[in-house]
Amino acid sequence: MGSSFDSWDAVTGAYYMGAGTSWETIWLVVSIAMCVIALIAGSRHELKAYEDEENK
């Protein structure tokens, strides 16, 4: 992703990786997707566990 400045002396505001670029949106979407996928996988796991217990 690189950096837009070569020296810390020039930094007065935002300094995180990808500041002011589309990387902000990309990582936001990626992190939201991780939450959603984790919830879906978690739900599948527990519903299967309940079903297995019912069928014992």
Place this chain on the structure above:
Amino acid sequence: MEEKLAELAAKVAELEAKAAVTNTMFAETYYYLTIPLMVIIHAGFLAYEMGASRQKNVLASGIKNILAFAFMIPTFYYFGWFVYWAWTPGLIPTAESWQTGIDYANPIGEVMGPNLADQATGVFWGAFTLFAATTASIFSGSVIERIQVVGFCILAIILGSFAWVVAAAWGWSASGWMVTSWGYHDFGAAGVVHMIAGFFALGVLINLGPRIGKFNEDGSANNIGGHNLPFTLTGLMLIIVGFFGFLMACVIVPGEAWSWFPNKAASIYGTAMTLSSLSFNILMGFAGGIIGAWFITRDPFWMMSGALGGIISCAAGLDLYWPPLAFAVGFIGGAIMQPAAKMLESFKIDDAVGAVTVHGTLGAWGVLAVGIFASGYPALQGPAAEVPHISFVGQLMGMIVMLLIGLVPGYICSLILNMLGLLRVGEAAERAGLDPVKVPNQAYPEGISPSATPAE
């Protein structure tokens, strides 16, 4: 002479710059430290819930509590913080309030990341995220031993990153419409956190139903004891430790561009506030709650719940009460807890840890108590003729709004999850215990030995 004056002016400017840096670092550190203090609330809720669970459900209850905390953090980053700034005018944000949300909480903007020009947003967001996680943890205990973990997480996100935040925007912000219109006063969030979480839990419990074996056919209730009451009591004490951080974070420190005043602390409404007033009234309310609960019940579970209940009873007016009055308000809260819990049980509501009573009912008492005892105080900073004043009617209306913002989303969202099959665990799993059914670990792999008396 002129040279000396210039030298003096330069020195003064240098000292002013140093003082400004010190003040900014103090302000940043002040709110930063409230965050780990509030994490202690979650250590407490974790212990409280696991202790209140039966052995077969201990880890499942722990997982649920940990996930509530974990999901609250990203969701409060994505939209919770934005809601606080954008939803102040009412149900629908205006263009102006929406822009305020963009300015202060845009999750794809520079304000929400490492930024040398902004040493406040991160720590404020952190503190509010922990407030949000607290609401989710309050709700968490009431539904243990029979709720699905993902259904629970969805409900926790709705509560912690939306419902209570709307309430906070309306009643816990100097520009909130309940404050500017009704003079609603809720310094320590008796309504906006405790009532919302307590009544949200009630809405969910109506759809979730009681644990198997809780009620008999004739309608009488059985006591389903947790497996470790000492653990629960220790958890409650930890929650109280954490609440000192929670309430500390309700103070606006002086001297910054965003402060109310250059030289004195204030409440979130810009009204008079000192940390000493918190020390007086939190401790007196805490003691009043314990003694009130002991007076009625003699039961250590309710006594420690009474400590929390006493603080919640005083929370809305911690900035205004005379300490002996705070004690009395806390005492009344502690005394009414168990009768209120029994009344709830008579409606066949199985609230496993008394969250509806301790947070919902006592939160309502706390909001009303300010209306009874502090009517007439200015509710906002500003000229006497222009600011609203605290009144019993304003607090009563506020209490009704808080009840609805908690109860309605809790009921509707859990009803939808129930229809989708995502609310309650299967009956066989509930009977067998959630730990053996779905948790790949054991709480007590070597078992727990029963007590042996000296005679044995």
